[in-house]
Amino acid sequence: MMEMPKYLLSKKFLTLSVVIIFLFSIPFLLIYKPFSATIWLGFHPLRNFLFTCIFYALAIFAMSLSKVVMYHYQMKRELSAGRFILWALSEYLLIALIYLSLTPSATGDVLHIHPQLVLKSSLCVGLILAIPYGYLCLVAANRALKEEYEALKASFNSNGKAGKILFLDYKGDPSIALDPTDIYYIESQDNYVQIYYESDGKLHKYMLRCPTQKLEGMLKGTQLVRCHRSYIVNLSHLWEFRRGHNCATIVLDNAEKKEISVSKSYYKQTRERLLELNPSQDKMVKHT
Known part of the structure; x- marks a missing residue:
């Protein structure tokens, strides 16, 4: 099984992933909202702002808890790329579910949930998670490759020396x-x-x-x-x-x-x- 880049599972990167996803989501939603008639997240009116705060609080808590569990899990067992992807998909489904569960209260319409909303909200949440995750994977992989190169060079330079x-x-x-x-x-x-x-x-x-x-x-x-x-x-x-x-x-x-x-x-x-x-x-x- 293919392993994830080692840096991606470090405490620093797992914490950073939550911060980057949060920071990325704000400008993303500001750009995305004018093109969507179904999304209710926003800074006004006051009702939408309050429910946006509730959604963010629940989403950040869910992601943070997921990262803590992931960190302790990978300390005891190998976390392959396949398992990591499944884990990320679970986070995606959980956050999408949080959004959908808050939608009737945020919009004041119990019947507001329909297939088009489910599809669009799922796409929105998916992009918010996928883009930062993709960026972090590239950074972690690049860092690991650079480190491996320097280590290989150091090992080569020390060849022939006794007591390595x-x-x-x-x-x-x-x-x-x-x-x-x-x-x-x-x-x-x-x-x-x-x-x-x-x-x-x-x-x-x-x-x-x-x-x-x-x-x-x-x-x-x-x-x-x-x-x-x-x-x-x-x-x-x-x-x-x-x-x-x-x-x-x-x-x-x-x-x-x-x-x-x-x-x-x-x-x-x-x-x-x-x-x-x-x-x-x-x-x-x-x-x-």
């Missing part, structure tokens, strides 16, 4: 092979991780669907250490270790001097690993 790390996805399939020294840090995002690595003098990132605990097993014997529930850092790129009263921060040696917090639960093992790898790095500890 082969990253496997949640299925156990190879995704990217990198020289450990090229990796700066890894950020965990639920069942996805973002690998930040250097290639051609620039910092790139690669999204991998893999639990953090499984990822830690791939990193044994390297200078990549988990310092936070959400972060794994490469101690070979340590610029400074800031130690405060109740906190600690690792500063990396990249151009942006990326700062990453060290949580209390991981402080001891991070500190021990730091001294184990290079005792002289203790001089880099800065008390704040």
Whole structure:
């Protein structure tokens, strides 16, 4: 089965899809309404405006709930392109049903619902959902392809180097092979991780669907250490270790001097690993 672009199912893109659909629908309806004798959505009269607000509130709630369920579903099971399309169709039918159910009250005519209205309202809702979804799919696919290209180039550049790390996805399939020294840090995002690595003098990132605990097993014997529930850092790129009263921060040696917090639960093992790898790095500890 064909999988959806990985970015499309991230929390950021799912949230963005609701926002974009909402923002797109407003100018779309303003343009569409003069050409339709059946649509009642609008800013005037007051009755139509109130029911328009009710419709938007219910539609946004339905879409938001759908995205939350989709997000948790895809964390446990694979969401193929076919399932995603069926999911989007379910959203479409639900929103069309909300519109039709409000129509008698909004128009004041119980008999206002007829085949022509059902057809036109279904077409209107379908376009409002399909156009933003199509745009987001293209953006997510383009981003994923660009990321895969950079990862392939980085893997090719590191060919011949000993001790490369082969990253496997949640299925156990190879995704990217990198020289450990090229990796700066890894950020965990639920069942996805973002690998930040250097290639051609620039910092790139690669999204991998893999639990953090499984990822830690791939990193044994390297200078990549988990310092936070959400972060794994490469101690070979340590610029400074800031130690405060109740906190600690690792500063990396990249151009942006990326700062990453060290949580209390991981402080001891991070500190021990730091001294184990290079005792002289203790001089880099800065008390704040």
